[in-house]
Amino acid sequence: MNAPTPGWYPDPQDPLRTRYWTGSGWTDHAPPNPPQWVVPAQPRIRDPKLKWWLLLIAAVFAVSIGTAIAVTSETDEPDPQSYRSGKLAGAPIADVPLQLGSASSVEEACTAALQSFKRRGMASDYVDEDWISGCIAGVHDRHNGGNYAP
Numbered sequence: 001m002n003a004p005t006p007g008w009y010p011d012p013q014d015p016l017r018t019r020y021w022t023g024s025g026w027t028d029h030a031p032p033n034p035p036q037w038v039v040p041a042q043p044r045i046r047d048p049k050l051k052w053w054l055l056l057i058a059a060v061f062a063v064s065i066g067t068a069i070a071v072t073s074e075t076d077e078p079d080p081q082s083y084r085s086g087k088l089a090g091a092p093i094a095d096v097p098l099q100l101g102s103a104s105s106v107e108e109a110c111t112a113a114l115q116s117f118k119r120r121g122m123a124s125d126y127v128d129e130d131w132i133s134g135c136i137a138g139v140h141d142r143h144n145g146g147n148y149a150p
Helices: 048-073 081-094 108-119 128-143
Strands: 007-010 018-021
Touching: 081 108, 081 128, 108 128
Parallel strands: none
Antiparallel strands: 007 018
16 A cells, blocks of 8 residues: 655644644644634724715815805906996986985995986896996096096
């Protein structure tokens, strides 16, 4: 009978280990078990609320960025139609002396004129702030002897 040659073979009593065969018998020498590879568990978000908080924070961040872009992209230029119409209306206002009973400043006179135009349906498409700025510019142009050219 041919015996296996001396060497390391699977242990007949524990197939996960190896033992040394001398050619005539097994020795007590056995290497330690090889390390067992364990697949690490996938990390999980332990608190399901955390996921919603993260989504909420991301949404708020996105809205903030969008708002910042929208605000910075606006120009400081007045609406041309509103400004021009207000400037045309400002010239006649300059010819009327301001009375303490009605309007005490050019801005109040221009605001009153705009409200009057709106009541008559003549200034519905204008941007109030730009119309009043144009009106004030028209009053100042007239007082300074300037001729208005729209």
